[in-house]
Amino acid sequence: xxxxxxxxxxxxxxxxxxxxxxxxxxxxxxxxxxxxxxxxxxxxxxxxxxxxxxxxxxxxxxxxxxxxxxxxxxxxxxxxxxxxxxxxxxxxxxxxxxxxxxxxxxxx
Amino acid sequence: xxxxxxxxxxxxxxxxxxxxxxxxxxxxxxxxxxxxxxxxxxxxxxxxxxxxxxxxxxxxxxxxxxxxxxxxxxxxxxxxxxxxxxxxxxxxxxxxxxxxxxxxxxxxxxxxxxxxxxxxxxxxxxxxxxxxxxxxxxxxxxxxxxxxxxxxxxxxxxxxxxxxxxxxxxxxxxxxxxxxxxxxxxxxxxxxxxxxxxxxxxxxxxxxxxxxxxxxxxxxxxxxxxxxxxxxxxxxxxxxxxxxxxxxxxxxxx
Numbered sequence: 001x002x003x004x005x006x007x008x009x010x011x012x013x014x015x016x017x018x019x020x021x022x023x024x025x026x027x028x029x030x031x032x033x034x035x036x037x038x039x040x041x042x043x044x045x046x047x048x049x050x051x052x053x054x055x056x057x058x059x060x061x062x063x064x065x066x067x068x069x070x071x072x073x074x075x076x077x078x079x080x081x082x083x084x085x086x087x088x089x090x091x092x093x094x095x096x097x098x099x100x101x102x103x104x105x106x107x108x
Numbered sequence: 109x110x111x112x113x114x115x116x117x118x119x120x121x122x123x124x125x126x127x128x129x130x131x132x133x134x135x136x137x138x139x140x141x142x143x144x145x146x147x148x149x150x151x152x153x154x155x156x157x158x159x160x161x162x163x164x165x166x167x168x169x170x171x172x173x174x175x176x177x178x179x180x181x182x183x184x185x186x187x188x189x190x191x192x193x194x195x196x197x198x199x200x201x202x203x204x205x206x207x208x209x210x211x212x213x214x215x216x217x218x219x220x221x222x223x224x225x226x227x228x229x230x231x232x233x234x235x236x237x238x239x240x241x242x243x244x245x246x247x248x249x250x251x252x253x254x255x256x257x258x259x260x261x262x263x264x265x266x267x268x269x270x271x272x273x274x275x276x277x278x279x280x281x282x283x284x285x286x287x288x289x290x291x292x293x294x295x296x297x298x299x300x301x302x303x304x305x306x307x308x309x310x311x312x313x314x315x316x317x318x319x320x321x322x323x324x325x326x327x328x329x330x331x332x333x334x335x336x337x338x339x340x341x342x343x344x345x346x347x348x349x350x351x352x353x354x355x356x357x358x359x360x361x362x
Contacts, residue, residue: 003171010199011172014189015179017207023236025218027229034222037356043314044323044355045215045348046244050307051324052331052347053184057300059328060335060343073297080301084308090151093308097301098158102294
């Protein structure tokens with residue numbers, strides 16, 4: 001139950017660079033108004049970011065393209081997508097993904 | 109006499125009326141924020157739990173896991189930190205990677221800022237400090253029918269999610285002591301599955317299927333290409349900038 005000095009500084013630094021982007025736009029943009037096209041642009045950002053994160057997890061390993069034929073994560077993603085669309089449940093999606101990958105790794 | 113009496117009381121009365129306007133049907137209370145957070149709790153409980161297990165198996169102590177979930181409080185960043193610490197990466201490269209991945213919060217924070225114009229910068233700082241993909245998602249759905257979001261409601265939502273995350277991490281950390289490889293249990297898939305769920309829920313709530321799916325596909329292609337040709341941490345940023353711009357331009361044309 002101790003905190004190593006190096007880990008302490010890694011966490012502190014990571015927390016700081018996470019905190020600033022979280023609060024800065026809220027603090028500044030509430031003072032000035034965003035034009036219509038700006039709001040429209042912002043409305044696409046969460047979708048683009050989440051799609052990019054999913055793509056990286058599924059198709060990129062250590063900076064290289066993950067082969068499609070051996071990609072169990074990609075196969076596990078299919079039932080996750082299906083459950084997400086059918087149930088609209090975050091929990092259902094996560095549990096399905098974890099179980100699917102666990103089974104796939106057990107089989108292959 | 110009576111109108112005069114009201115006149116005298118008008119400052120307090122005005123404030124009362126304004127409060128009444130801001131709290132329609134008792135829908136914007138702290139407690140309502142807590143309630144609106146409930147549907148997401150189990151999902152994040154499982155992700156936080158997986159994060160705790162992964163952090164523990166990466167060699168972090170319980171105290172370090174408590175610290176990271178309290179002051180960093182970001183799922184993707186915590187998975188990345190655990191992986192990079194286990195791989196022996198330098199402190200500076202870990203912090204830079206997390207900075208880039210979490211730059212998306214700039215965009216979430218900016219997207220939600222119009223609904224908090226009624227608050228001063230310090231109060232906005234408190235709202236933003238606990239902003240996550242999850243609380244953003246719930247708040248954006250709440251904002252669909254209104255011009256502003258209640259501060260108390262947002263704190264109820266944020267603080268509930270925060271406590272849930274901390275407890276899930278600690279529970280995962282304790283169980284992680286007995287799990288040698290989280291991959292065997294598929295736990296490393298908690299993060300991508302969470303993003304799949306959030307993505308699908310967001311697209312379905314917006315009902316702009318064709319446009320959103322187009323933007324999503326462009327983001328996928330840009331993210332993969334930039335990650336392979338340049339660096340994975342730039343992939344997310346490039347995808348966000350390019351795909352959102354294309355989405356905006358297409359919507360403008362229509």
